[in-house]
Amino acid sequence: MTQMDPRAPTGDRHWRGSARLAATCALVFCALSLLVDWDAGSLTLLRALLWLTLSATLFAILLPNRVTAGPGWLAVRTLWRRHMVRTDALVAVRQYGCVSSHLALCDTHGGRLELDPRVLTANPLIWHELDTGVHRSVERGTLRQGADILEQLGHRIDDETTRAVLRASGLS
Structure with missing residues (x-):
């Protein structure tokens, strides 16, 4: 292994x-x-x-955007550019749209990116990296706007993960 x-x-x-x-x-x-x-x-x-x-x-x-995450950062690679934010230094998180929503994240270093929340739902490890960085931003006091949006998204991701586990185990 x-x-x-x-x-x-x-x-x-x-x-x-x-x-x-x-x-x-x-x-x-x-x-x-x-x-x-x-x-x-x-x-x-x-x-x-x-x-x-x-x-x-x-x-x-x-061609979809390529989303990657690591300790303290999140990046979205489009066909032409790479956008990156420091998740441990986030300033604002906004959600745009109802039917086809997307998240916009801004950090203290001027980084800004947009991504589809379905990518976070489908990739728990990327969500974990973002969530860990958001907690650091809240502890440092840099995240002034949008913590509630990520909290709601976290609950939705947890609910969907729980349903998937129950389905896979045959309990639902």
């Missing part, structure tokens, strides 16, 4: 599958577009480049 390094970053365990799905969708779209255009006899180099460009755009749209 191997031991994990406690300082190693924790990543979204569903990201690879989602990225693979995005790539598959883009490749299928490209192949079908080229095949239909070729079958119609209207495929040219310019049209092939158009289909390749549209496929690359589809991949960029479908």
Whole structure:
């Protein structure tokens, strides 16, 4: 049995599958577009480049953000940039949207990131890293806004985890 390094970053365990799905969708779209255009006899180099460009755009749209966390930090990697906050120095946490909500976190060093709360629900280790950092922020007095949002999210994550454990054990 191997031991994990406690300082190693924790990543979204569903990201690879989602990225693979995005790539598959883009490749299928490209192949079908080229095949239909070729079958119609209207495929040219310019049209092939158009289909390749549209496929690359589809991949960029479908590719999910990569969320990682470690002791005292949380990072979101988009296609173009990496956003990072110090979770032990958070200033504010805001939740935007009702149907498709997302969290916005700001720290004392000017870092800001946005992420989907479903990533935290699906990845208890990332949630643990964030929750530990939030407790440090509260102890230090830097977190002035949004502690209640994270508390509600924590209760929701705990409830869903409990239901999953009960389902897996056959008790519910």
